[in-house]
Amino acid sequence: MPVDPNATIEITCFDWVPDFARGFVRDLRPRWACEELGLAYRERPISAMHRPEWFYAEQPFGQVPVVRDGALRLFESGAILVHLAEREGRLLPQSGQARADVFGWLFAAYNSIEPVAMEQASVLIFHAGEDWAEARKPILFETIDKKLSRVTDALGEREWIAGDFSIADIALVTTLREFDRNGQLRKFPSLAAYLERGMERPAFGRAIEAQLEAFSEEPPIAA
Amino acid sequence: MPVDPNATIEITCFDWVPDFARGFVRDLRPRWACEELGLAYRERPISAMHRPEWFYAEQPFGQVPVVRDGALRLFESGAILVHLAEREGRLLPQSGQARADVFGWLFAAYNSIEPVAMEQASVLIFHAGEDWAEARKPILFETIDKKLSRVTDALGEREWIAGDFSIADIALVTTLREFDRNGQLRKFPSLAAYLERGMERPAFGRAIEAQLEAFSEEPPIAA
Known part of the structure; x- marks a missing residue:
């Protein structure tokens, strides 16, 4: 589903991010869900480096994504996944144990x-090399392992984490990618294979391509 | 609503926790929701100190709460809040902007x-006094502030975070309590007042009383 400037759904994304964040910004989640659901969306890029003050009125923490769907305004990617799934009646079962499992894994991912992925980013990227970050690593990586x-035990032999492919997989796959950057996932081959399955979905491929295309090469000059 | 051993809903809780965790274990959330909704529940206490291996088949990370509702099994307190609200058609609007806002704040809390509350617990409780934890504090507390x-700006003059009292308030109030332990909330009087409003609800009072009553005085001897 191509990005369409006239689409009803609008996804707010960043106009530029440093290399380490490319392909990892969380507007990837609604982009992926839209692609799975066959929903066109338009983009509204804002500056990550000079976060506009008015944006905090739409998103309390100045994060992306924010989504508009007609008159509806949504924030937090988890809430947006729920909305898109409920809008289309797909990727989230209507009731019963199947719904409970998808919601359980959705919140488990978040x-x-x-x-711990956020804390990992803190010690490996944002505070890389600082003494406290180095000292924090051993126990943090033990916790992550x-x-x-x-999660490996819970996944077992299943293809997806909670029955059919669902928004729980969109959340879990995009979270597990954070642990694949440093090879930790190699220790968990069935999780690595699960991640691979998720990333091989054509909708994932289109979503990540669209995110990468939306970035300018160089950081835009502040207005 | 008293705890009732014959209730359809079962909440798994801990039989004993150290003082710092008393009143803060997350089975408080479904207890509170049940009290708001007038739903009786029974308790199933398990050991926190000697987490039974079979429990991981019910909850991938060995955490509480887990909830049974008849034949349904639910894990992750966020998913349980959604289930209880949808079961009763209360505390979570059915559609539109009101539903989007409650889901947005529910995921924002989680x-x-x-x-950052988890990271705070890490530096203030689980790794208190360790060099890295001391070094981590200044930037962490700045992030928390x-x-x-x-959140203060987003709350503004409103009584609850997203329209009428909802499961988003149950999640947010129980999260904000973590920042009240060290007085950080004093800097944010309107948030402190919001927390107070939440904790003054009779349902909250009954929930926390029930959690505290379920603990034995001394750690039970491992079986």
């Missing part, structure tokens, strides 16, 4: 796994 | 605010 090992 | 300041 609250039980991604927080424990979590990945538990 | 993914944009709670992760920035987030709390943004």
